Amino acid sequence: MALPNGIPPCNSVSLAEGSRHGPTSWISITIKEGKNRQVRRMTAAVGHATLRLGRVRIGSVTLDGMKNGDIRNLSKAEIESFTTQSGV
Known part of the structure; x- marks a missing residue:
């Protein structure tokens, strides 16, 4: 799956950010109704912090x-x- 226009690939994360958080990856999550900080809580529950969050569709x-x-x-x-x- 290609990233939407304007979202850089994950290897463009600065060295400082990459070294602080380790390797980074992009994931796509589709939810029907979002509650307060739901995506951040979901990724934290499986042991991964959300560094950037972008909405691409409503x-x-x-x-x-x-x-x-x-x-x-x-x-x-x-x-x-x-x-x-x-x-x-």
């Missing part, structure tokens, strides 16, 4: 093709998908 809305600082308006269909997913 529902059907992704960050594909966007760069840091980019904004865009949601389509009517995207907005409606949020209200139908949450049961409102």
Whole structure:
């Protein structure tokens, strides 16, 4: 699986950060509903600290093709998908 645009590969971690935390890797986790610090707690439970956390998708809305600082308006269909997913 390729990383989304704008997320560097794990071997680009600085030497200082790499030596402090040891080897690093990227993982992908998909959850339906996140609670406070849920991903950090899940990775800690299996013995791995979360160094960086990035959201790349909410529902059907992704960050594909966007760069840091980019904004865009949601389509009517995207907005409606949020209200139908949450049961409102």
